[in-house]
Amino acid sequence: MSESIHLTYEVSADDFTRAGEASSSVKRMLKQMGVSPEAIRKVAIAMYEGEINMVIHAQGGHIDVEISPEEIIMTLADRGPGIKNIEQAMQAGFSTAPDNVRALGFGAGMGLPNMKKYTDDMKIETVIGVGTTVTMKVYI
Amino acid sequence: MTVNEVKDALHGTYLCGEEHGEVEVHSACGSDMMSDVLAFLKDQAVLLTGLCNPQVVRTAEMMDIVCIVFVRGKMPDQNIIEMAREKGLPMISTRHRMFSACGLLYEKGLRGGASD
Ligand SMILES: Nc1ncnc2c1ncn2[C@@H]1O[C@H](COP(=O)(O)OP(=O)(O)OP(=O)(O)O)[C@@H](O)[C@H]1O
Ligand SMILES: [Mg+2]
Numbered sequence: 001m002s003e004s005i006h007l008t009y010e011v012s013a014d015d016f017t018r019a020g021e022a023s024s025s026v027k028r029m030l031k032q033m034g035v036s037p038e039a040i041r042k043v044a045i046a047m048y049e050g051e052i053n054m055v056i057h058a059q060g061g062h063i064d065v066e067i068s069p070e071e072i073i074m075t076l077a078d079r080g081p082g083i084k085n086i087e088q089a090m091q092a093g094f095s096t097a098p099d100n101v102r103a104l105g106f107g108a109g110m111g112l113p114n115m116k117k118y119t120d121d122m123k124i125e126t127v128i129g130v131g132t133t134v135t136m137k138v139y140i
Numbered sequence: 141m142t143v144n145e146v147k148d149a150l151h152g153t154y155l156c157g158e159e160h161g162e163v164e165v166h167s168a169c170g171s172d173m174m175s176d177v178l179a180f181l182k183d184q185a186v187l188l189t190g191l192c193n194p195q196v197v198r199t200a201e202m203m204d205i206v207c208i209v210f211v212r213g214k215m216p217d218q219n220i221i222e223m224a225r226e227k228g229l230p231m232i233s234t235r236h237r238m239f240s241a242c243g244l245l246y247e248k249g250l251r252g253g254a255s256d
Contacts, residue, residue, distance in 0.1 A: 108175040108176050
């Protein structure tokens with residue numbers, strides 16, 4: 001592959017059962033393209049955590065994925081409440097998820113630390129009351 | 141051990157994916173919190189959980205988990221079973237509770253895998 005591929009997904013917050021469909025689709029695409037299993041797993045896990053966050057903490061949004069021969073860049077932009085304290089949110093175990101989210105198997109406060117761990121670069125831009133954009137990069 | 145051997149050790153029944161019974165299982169993890177499952181890479185792992193929603197199947201998909209075991213006789217609904225079937229992911233239901241189910245597999249030599 002010589003040119004880069006651009007994928008876009010709308011993430012709806014209305015239906016929790018569908019959360020993760022974008023990540024699943026990207027994972028299948030990378031597999032078809034013959035990307036290494038390690039890189040695929042890193043992208044899949046990081047994007048899935050980010051996608052879930054967009055659904056449970058924000059009101060959905062959109063995801064852009066750019067796949068070039070050297071790297072995969074994921075941009076997750078939501079229209080949520082924003083993150084008050086990024087440093088605190090990045091700490092393992094910190095979560096503001098309510099009990100109903102916990103009952104669904106999320107809200108351990110591990111998502112953002114996992115995203116950082118599995119990616120080669122991660123940046124969070126957030127504006128209170130407007131939304132959050134998380135950009136992650138994985139080298140392939 | 142194989143997925144079939146996991147099923148037998150847990151006195152479980154297949155919900156789907158019997159045809160993948162000979163797939164090798166190298167490690168295991170048990171949790172109801174999906175982000176905990178996502179925190180550590182595993183090698184050919186079986187996931188034991190009491191949680192019954194589609195995100196269990198998605199988490200397994202993202203982690204390349206080879207088999208899901210629902211403990212305490214939990215039964216996911218038909219949509220979830222269908223989703224796993226499409227992804228070629230075997231699912232097993234066992235009456236054992238989480239602690240006992242993990243213990244039975246540990247006894248058979250299965251481990252949690254390297255922690256990092
Ligand atoms: N997109 C977002 N918009 C607003 N707040 C967010 C967003 N992502 C994360 N947060 C905040 O940061 C906290 C930590 O996020 P993180 O993903 O690490 O944990 P969690 O989602 O609460 O639980 P887990 O990811 O383990 O299921 C969240 O509880 C929430 O307060
Ligand atoms: Mg999260």
